[in-house]
Amino acid sequence: MKKNKLRVGILFGGRSGEHEVSLLSAASILKAIDRTKYDVVPIGITREGRWVTANDAQALLTGKAAKENPRLAGDPEATATAAVIRRGEAIIVPPVPADSLQPLELSAAAELAPQQPALHIDVVFPVLHGTFGEDGTIQGLFELADIAYVGSGVLGSAAGMDKDAMKKLFKAASLPQTPYLAMLRSEWRADAKKATKKIEAALKYPLFVKPANLGSSVGISKVHDRSELAAAMDLAASFDRKLVIEQGVGGPGAKPRELEVSVLGNDTPEASVVGEIVPGAEFYDYEAKYLSDSSVPIIPAKLSAAESKQIRQMAIEAFKACDCAGLARVDFLMEPAKKGSKRKPRIYLNEINTLPGFTSISMYPKLWAATGLPYKKLIDRLIQLAVERHQEKQQTQFSRV
Incomplete structure (x- = not known):
C-alpha cells in the first residue's frame, strides 16, 4: 500500500x-x-x-x-x-x-x-x-x-527575538558577550539626559543601539560619540518599547570580524562550518544585507582549527541556552587581530536567529551546503525534526486523568 x-x-x-x-x-x-x-x-x-x-x-x-x-x-x-x-x-x-x-x-x-x-x-x-x-x-x-x-517553540522563539532576554540566558550559560545595557523607551523619553549619563557610565563608545525585538538589523545604529546617541535611541524606540545598547567590540576605529554558524537539530543539535561576512558598510546593516551586493561571504571562514571548534561549540551552547529547536543561525563578533600582540583575539557571542533568512543563497543554507547538506535535503531534515519533536511531545501528560 x-x-x-x-x-x-x-x-x-x-x-x-x-x-x-x-x-x-x-x-x-x-x-x-x-x-x-x-x-x-x-x-x-x-x-x-x-x-x-x-x-x-x-x-x-x-x-x-x-x-x-x-x-x-x-x-x-x-x-x-x-x-x-x-x-x-x-x-x-x-x-x-x-x-x-x-x-x-x-x-x-x-x-x-x-x-x-x-x-x-x-x-x-x-x-x-x-x-x-x-x-x-x-x-x-x-x-x-x-x-x-518547523523551528523553535514558544520559549525559544521569544527568547531568540528579545535581545535582552537572550543576553540574560547567555550570561546564565557563561557565554562571553560584549557589555550591554537594556533600557525602556519610556525611560529614554522621560529624561534623555539622565538616560545618556546612565549609558555612558556603563559603556564606552562606539555603541550599537538596537530595538530589543526586531530582526534583519532594522532600526540598528552605530554610535561613535554622544552627538549621535539621541538620534539612534529615537530610531530604535520607534520600533520597540525596549532598547538594547551594546558596547562595540575592539574599541574606536576597530572593525570586528562577523562570523556565523548554522545549527540544526532538537535535543542533540549540530553545528555547521563557520562562515564570515565581510560587510560592504561599516557594519552588517539592513542595506548591506539586502540592498547591496558589496558584502562578501567567506565560507568557510579563515580561522584556526581551535577557533573554529570554539565557535561551533559556543553556537550549540547558545542554541541550548535559549531552548531552541529545529534551526537557528548564531552570530559572533571577533576582535580584529592587533599587530605585535601575542594575545589571541577574543570571540563574543552576538545573537541567535531562530528563523534566519532561508533563500537558497542565504547564509543558513549555504553554511549547511558547505558542511555537506544541500538545500533540498536540509528542507527534508527540518520537516523530519518537526515531526520528531511533535511525536516526542505526545509523551507529555497535560491532565491528571
Missing part, C-alpha cells in the same frame, strides 16, 4: 518589517521542496494580517495584489487546500489581529461545503521572519492547534 505524502503548509509574509525577506525565503523553499515526498500548501499572511490561501497566496508571493476580499485560511468556500490547522478544525484569523480567533465548527463547515473533505496539514513550515512570526506568537497558535511545525 502506497504511503500518503506528508502535507506541508509553507507559511509566509506577515506584518513585520521583514515581509519581503519572508517572500524570498518562501519562494526558494517552494521551488526546491521535493514534491514527490510532500503535498505543499502555500499559506500567505498579508501586511494587514489577513491569512490567504491558494491563488491569493501565490499572488502575495509574486508581489501581485490579492483580490479586494481574499479568501481567508479556513474559509470552507476556498479551495480544498485552504484549511490551515488540524483535521476538520479550521480557523478564521480576522484582519484585525487584536480580535480573538473565531472557531469554525466542523458541523458548520460540513453544512457550508458538504462536498469538501476536511484537510489535514501534517507540518507547518513557518517562514515568517521578525515580529509576529519569529517571536513565539505564531508558535503559540501551532501549540494550541497541536500541530507539528
